[in-house]
Amino acid sequence: MQSLYLLIPVALAFCILAIRIFIWAVDNKQFDDxxxxxxxxxxxxxx
Amino acid sequence: xxxxxxxxxxxxxxxxxxxxxxxxxxxxxxxxxPACLAISQTIQGAGLGQYYRQRTETPPIPExxxxxxxxxxxxxxxxxxxxxxxxxxxxxxxxxxxxxAWLIEKHLQKQLPEASARVNYQQQALHITSSNNELAIxxxxxxxxxxxxTPHPYQADNIANIEQQQHKKLxxxxxxxxxxxMQIGMFSIGLYAGDFLGISAEYQHLLSLCSLLFAIPLLYYxxxxxxxxxxxxxxxxxLSMDVSISIAIIGLFSSSVYSVLNKQGDIYFDSIAxxxxxxxxxxxxxxKSRSSLHFPAKTLPAIVTKVSDGKLTKTPSNxxxxxxxxxxxxxxxxxFDGIVIEGSSTVSEAFxxxxxxxLEKHIxxxxxxxxxxxxxxxxxxxxxxxxxxxxxxxxxLAFDAGQNKPTWITITDTIAGYFTLAIITLASATxxxxxxxxxxxxxxxxxxxxxxxxxxxxxxxxxxxxxxxQFHLRKNGIIIQSAQVMESLNSIDTVLFDKTGTLTLGQYxxxxxxxxxxxxxxxxxxxxxxxxxxxxxxxxxxxxxYLNAKDVHIINNSGISGIVDGKSYRIGKPDxxxxxxxxxxxxxxxxxxxxxxxxxxxxxxxxxxxxxxxDAKDTTDWLQSQNLSLEILSGDSSDQVxxxxxxxxxxxxxxxxxxxxxxxxxxxQKSHHVAMVGDGINDAPVLSQSHVSIxxxxxxxxxxxxxxIILLNSQLDSIKQCFIxxxxxxxxxxxxxxWALLYNAIAIPFAMSGMVTPYIAALGMxxxxxxxxxxxxxxx
Numbered sequence: 001m002q003s004l005y006l007l008i009p010v011a012l013a014f015c016i017l018a019i020r021i022f023i024w025a026v027d028n029k030q031f032d033d034x035x036x037x038x039x040x041x042x043x044x045x046x047x
Numbered sequence: 048x049x050x051x052x053x054x055x056x057x058x059x060x061x062x063x064x065x066x067x068x069x070x071x072x073x074x075x076x077x078x079x080x081p082a083c084l085a086i087s088q089t090i091q092g093a094g095l096g097q098y099y100r101q102r103t104e105t106p107p108i109p110e111x112x113x114x115x116x117x118x119x120x121x122x123x124x125x126x127x128x129x130x131x132x133x134x135x136x137x138x139x140x141x142x143x144x145x146x147x148a149w150l151i152e153k154h155l156q157k158q159l160p161e162a163s164a165r166v167n168y169q170q171q172a173l174h175i176t177s178s179n180n181e182l183a184i185x186x187x188x189x190x191x192x193x194x195x196x197t198p199h200p201y202q203a204d205n206i207a208n209i210e211q212q213q214h215k216k217l218x219x220x221x222x223x224x225x226x227x228x229m230q231i232g233m234f235s236i237g238l239y240a241g242d243f244l245g246i247s248a249e250y251q252h253l254l255s256l257c258s259l260l261f262a263i264p265l266l267y268y269x270x271x272x273x274x275x276x277x278x279x280x281x282x283x284x285x286l287s288m289d290v291s292i293s294i295a296i297i298g299l300f301s302s303s304v305y306s307v308l309n310k311q312g313d314i315y316f317d318s319i320a321x322x323x324x325x326x327x328x329x330x331x332x333x334x335k336s337r338s339s340l341h342f343p344a345k346t347l348p349a350i351v352t353k354v355s356d357g358k359l360t361k362t363p364s365n366x367x368x369x370x371x372x373x374x375x376x377x378x379x380x381x382x383f384d385g386i387v388i389e390g391s392s393t394v395s396e397a398f399x400x401x402x403x404x405x406l407e408k409h410i411x412x413x414x415x416x417x418x419x420x421x422x423x424x425x426x427x428x429x430x431x432x433x434x435x436x437x438x439x440x441x442x443x444l445a446f447d448a449g450q451n452k453p454t455w456i457t458i459t460d461t462i463a464g465y466f467t468l469a470i471i472t473l474a475s476a477t478x479x480x481x482x483x484x485x486x487x488x489x490x491x492x493x494x495x496x497x498x499x500x501x502x503x504x505x506x507x508x509x510x511x512x513x514x515x516x517q518f519h520l521r522k523n524g525i526i527i528q529s530a531q532v533m534e535s536l537n538s539i540d541t542v543l544f545d546k547t548g549t550l551t552l553g554q555y556x557x558x559x560x561x562x563x564x565x566x567x568x569x570x571x572x573x574x575x576x577x578x579x580x581x582x583x584x585x586x587x588x589x590x591x592x593y594l595n596a597k598d599v600h601i602i603n604n605s606g607i608s609g610i611v612d613g614k615s616y617r618i619g620k621p622d623x624x625x626x627x628x629x630x631x632x633x634x635x636x637x638x639x640x641x642x643x644x645x646x647x648x649x650x651x652x653x654x655x656x657x658x659x660x661x662d663a664k665d666t667t668d669w670l671q672s673q674n675l676s677l678e679i680l681s682g683d684s685s686d687q688v689x690x691x692x693x694x695x696x697x698x699x700x701x702x703x704x705x706x707x708x709x710x711x712x713x714x715x716q717k718s719h720h721v722a723m724v725g726d727g728i729n730d731a732p733v734l735s736q737s738h739v740s741i742x743x744x745x746x747x748x749x750x751x752x753x754x755x756i757i758l759l760n761s762q763l764d765s766i767k768q769c770f771i772x773x774x775x776x777x778x779x780x781x782x783x784x785x786w787a788l789l790y791n792a793i794a795i796p797f798a799m800s801g802m803v804t805p806y807i808a809a810l811g812m813x814x815x816x817x818x819x820x821x822x823x824x825x826x827x
Contacts, residue, residue, distance in 0.1 A: 001250055004250065004254075008253075008257055011230060012260075012261075015230050015261070018226050019222075019223055019227075022219070022223070022226065023223075026215055026218055026219050027215075029167075032167055033167040033168050035168045036145050036166060036167065038145075039146075039148075039149065040149075043101075
């Protein structure tokens with residue numbers, strides 16, 4: 001069980017990383033327009 | 048054979064139009080106008096024909112501008128940035144579905160390979176980034192216009208901007224709460240597993256300490272906003288659901304901290320996290336659904352062609368002042384309210400009226416900002432600046448009506464406050480009861496009671512239904528000016544109608560002429576010259592011709608006198624002519640007669656007729672089938688009132704003065720709830736006295752400001768829509784309240800008996816409020 005002393009800090013680091021990425025994504029307007037982005041995948045690019 | 052429609056815009060094909068295109072698979076495509084043909088050619092020529100298969104809505108009717116003015120760097124400050132790259136944001140008018148967004152992006156990619164184009168559909172905005180710093184803005188704009196959309200410089204309007212900020216803030220809170228909740232959940236699983244399988248005290252303490260560690264940022268990000276909102280409410284000596292939630296969270300948190308430090312007892316950090324997540328998610332859904340109910344604001348052109356001393360200059364709209372003269376070209380959107388002073392054209396006021404049939408505009412006609420010019424160019428004298436224009440007023444009215452809560456919504460807020468107080472009392476009682484029963488879970492049971500109760504369903508029920516109903520009506524060209532109206536419409540049992548302009552179109556024409564002297568043309572010319580000075584609806588019947596009248600006097604309710612070609616004339620009601628000529632014979636009284644005379648003799652009689660609205664019969668029949676009693680009150684004395692009334696099978700009174708209308712209404716109101724439909728200034732006191740007043744977009748400002756409902760589309764049968772929506776609104780409201788009561792009546796006893804843990808309680812409460820919001824959306 002000693003591994004917890006290593007794994008919990010690792011989990012903490014990942015958690016902080018995930019939050020940082022999420023905030024970055026929101027600030028970077030990744031969530032601003034959910035309608036357009038939902039369609040983008042359906043367009044066939046034959047050019 | 049199916050009716051032929053334009054391949055591009057789906058409008059019907061005009062009779063003598065001949066615009067064809069052969070598509071790649073050999074089939075023939077037909078278009079309604081050269082503009083649509085050109086646009087479709089551009090789209091298909093660029094290999095983007097799949098737009099026609101992908102789209103779900105049809106595009107706008109195209110309009111063209113000269114965009115070169117936007118190449119002036121001084122005008123670009125707001126929406127263009129040139130640093131290493133060029134960045135620009137344009138507002139795109141006319142996007143209807145995401146296929147439009149696709150089309151714009153692909154088209155720009157082909158035309159401007161060095162630039163990258165991204166369309167934000169929700170903001171209706173186009174973001175352009177280009178490595179070519181010298182790229183002219185006008186070229187981007189004209190590429191967009193080539194495929195039928197109208198680009199404008201982007202000016203984020205404040206409401207949308209603030210909303211966007213709020214969405215982002217809430218989204219961040221939700222995301223952070225979710226991530227922290229998962230992490231705290233991992234520790235909880237460890238602790239629960241430990242409870243069953245055994246765990247050493249050292250690791251148990253470690254895991255609970257770690258949960259505490261992760262719960263601290265949770266407290267800051269997710270809980271603090273609830274606390275500040277609760278404190279704000281308490282300062283106003285009010286209670287809201289934020290208060291009960293805050294009490295629950297503080298209780299759970301402090302007891303958990305106590306357990307962690309004492310190394311015994313339950314910890315609830317995972318419950319707190321879930322509780323926050325559910326509530327925040329419910330709020331996010333509510334906020335999103337509310338902001339999707341805003342009616343999009345009309346963008347007015349930012350550049351106009353100003354006419355000064357016969358010279359045409361392109362001028363930013365901001366520099367135009369009242370009294371300036373501007374030129375409106377065919378196809379342009381009109382930028383200002385004003386009066387036509389030269390030229391004539393047809394203009395579509397679809398955005399104001401919800402109906403796109405073009406109206407003819409001549410010299411002295413009023414045109415409104417936001418409407419679209421069709422045929423030919425004309426000059427316009429600006430009478431109101433953009434912010435004072437009719438369309439902006441309408442938008443403001445609609446916005447204000449959404450803001451002012453009717454009294455009974457304030458009442459439900461108060462009830463929700465009392466409800467919260469009752470719940471806090473109930474929770475304390477539950478706690479004391481279980482304490483006397485020596486139940487170790489007494490504390491969380493009491494907190495579950497706090498969480499599970501859902502005052503928000505009560506306080507959300509009414510406002511969401513109201514904004515959905517308003518949105519629905521606005522879509523159909525109807526504006527509700529007071530929120531109270533949706534409720535009062537349901538209790539209406541009597542509807543009074545004015546005649547002129549309400550049941551009839553208010554467009555007079557001459558149906559018969561009896562000429563006693565001179566020629567008919569000459570009499571009509573004199574009449575036209577005199578009537579040109581009157582604003583009475585009857586005056587429209589007389590065409591303004593080559594003669595001019597001087598020394599004109601208008602005598603209210605009688606007629607007009609004036610001098611034409613050096614001779615005095617009078618035109619007006621028979622009585623007015625009789626003042627000069629004593630007892631003259633008047634043609635039979637079936638019709639409404641206007642007499643024209645000079646000082647020596649009668650010259651002519653004109654019978655004036657006003658057409659019944661085509662939807663009048665339908666509307667009155669429908670209203671009667673709804674068990675409403677109808678009545679016509681007309682100030683008109685002619686027998687036309689009688690013939691209309693007998694055709695519509697309605698009781699009527701004619702020749703009623705404003706005072707009589709008012710006293711009649713007051714006596715009716717002793718036993719009835721009365722709605723009044725009218726449009727004249729003489730109806731204003733009656734309209735404001737009635738329980739619900741309905742008027743048309745064409746009514747004068749004062750009437751429009753006091754009326755409860757404005758039918759912008761000027762269709763009488765919109766009244767049906769109002770009554771139907773009011774009924775559905777009441778239905779939805781009843782369902783929502785019933786649901787809120789039922790939910791609380793079931794959930795609270797369960798929670799009190801200790802069968803609901805705090806996070807399940809939070810889930811139930813959030814779902815309950817989401818149900819209320821979604822149910823209200825059915826009204827849209």
